[in-house]
Amino acid sequence: MRRAKSAKTLRHEATNVLEEFGVRKPPVPVEKIATSLGARLKYSPFDGELAGMLIRGDEGTVIGVNSLHHINRQRFTIAHECGHLLLHKGKDVHIDRSFRVNKRDEKSSQAVDPEEIEANRFAAELLMPYDMIVKELVDYHIDIEDEEQLKELADKYQVSVQALTHRITNVLDDLF
Template sequence: MTRRAELRAARLLAEAGVTSAPVEVEHLAALLGAVVSRSSFKDGDVSGMLVRQGGHPPVIGVNDTHSANRQRFTIAHELGHLVLHPGREVVLDRPVRVNLRDKTSSMASDREEIEANSFAASLLMPADLVRAELGQLSAPVRQDPDLCTEELARIFAVSPSAMGFRLINLGMVS
């Protein structure tokens, strides 16, 4: 399940010619025809949403009260839904497909959320780029897991916790 997400993220990065960090996630959204819209959400727990309506470009709504790194992860997560999942229909004035990113989705308890999180991690922190940047770090930084994680998080413009999970999932730290 997460392998499919990793492969699709790698394909998007290759198609976009991405070869260095940080990944310009909004550029990737534009390449996929999606519009990124930032605003404050009434429910502060909601990080973002993806709205697809026939005949209109998909819209990725992002909670602008969240940190810049969280907003980047949210955009990448919603791009994962865009390329991997059809969405759930919500009836407003007309049928619209919506994916929401909130506390529940962050815990990744459902298959689509796990896959979207895997896609986002693979998109923002591609394994080959993480390995290359890790190799460029000085030996003292590389040998200190906290310093290493913080420095890589800075390079990739993600949170230290996101980078920590990525390093664990890539088998680079225990």
């Protein structure tokens, strides 16, 4: 099994997308980015823990998003699938005709498959850009143990507190 691309490489990929779309402040317009990359967004209630999927076919690319999930989780799913769209060819699945499908589900969040690790890291880099998070930490002296501060910042970026906390922890690890 191959190793996942480095965090630095994925940061560069996400930064390129942010620059291409002129994103300078949160929240990142992930839906607009996905559609501009050529994907159609389709919101549907999925069974179980399935958060989303990327389907590439003859008629274009579709990002399926679980409409039952919280809007912040939906945004992360879209960013995750954009990661697959930009970074991976996908996996062949045969249903009437050939499709390449990537799913975001419980397994994808376990950080085992290199493509899933990359898509998750790309999503974090896209929704919570490194430079923006560093600026928040420096300018506003964010205390990662202050739940109210974290909630306000998560709302600003339209991500979950859990995703933000994980992101801040990774950024701090990079800085120190």
